[in-house]
Amino acid sequence: MPVLTDSKTLNQVVNCLTENIPIQTQGKCEQQNIFEILIRAATQRDSIENTSKVLKNVPTSNDIRYHLEKYSDLNSLELDLNTALQSRLPDAIREGQQKIAIDFNLIPYYGEPSPLEAPYIYRSQAKSGTCSFYAYATVYVIKKNKRVTLAIKAVQQQNTRGSNYHLSFSTN
Structure with missing residues (x-):
């Protein structure tokens, strides 16, 4: 290799x-x-x-x-990023069934959000000097001690309690 x-x-x-x-x-x-x-x-x-x-x-x-800034549609960006992630999946991931894991990630946000950013600011316990974060979930598999990310999804504040998220990915 x-x-x-x-x-x-x-x-x-x-x-x-x-x-x-x-x-x-x-x-x-x-x-x-x-x-x-x-x-x-x-x-x-x-x-x-x-x-x-x-x-x-x-x-x-x-x-x-x-x-x-021309890329202001987050849904399109997510779709394109997930397409990019899945475009280079190793054959070992594409073949057969895999166990997946999901992580919830927070990136500190400082300042006053614009109207476009505001729905994506997640409030949580203070960390790194702020209570505001960008939040996203990742779906991945671990194969031979290597993590392979399959999809990413932005988490909006209003969708964090009891909401269903649809992460679309295909290994075909």
């Missing part, structure tokens, strides 16, 4: 995102640049602002945010 280097892994992830998540771009800001900066920021636990300053010949953070 070939070993993935950091650059090969980055290329695989960028290709997967580019194939499955359409972002209308213009000028020097191409989809590939946007995903490379987002992935680097995420893996370095850094901001888009700082990441775009550190790298050379890349779009500014304002350019990246401008293009990301």
Whole structure:
């Protein structure tokens, strides 16, 4: 089995995102640049602002945010992300039945939410200096001690008590 280097892994992830998540771009800001900066920021636990300053010949953070704001429909984004996650499932996951697990995740939110963000702000016990969070659930399998995420679903505050969630995924 070939070993993935950091650059090969980055290329695989960028290709997967580019194939499955359409972002209308213009000028020097191409989809590939946007995903490379987002992935680097995420893996370095850094901001888009700082990441775009550190790298050379890349779009500014304002350019990246401008293009990301075009993706304001969270349902479409979820569907596209889940399609991307499922597009690269290993054959061992696709074959046969699997035991799945579901995690509930909270990302601290600071500030005053916009009307678009407000439904997605989840209130919980104080953690990291806030009681407000973005919340999401992930569905995954663990195969040979490796976790493979199958789907992700944003959790809205009004849907957290007794509501049914529909996470659609297919391993076919």
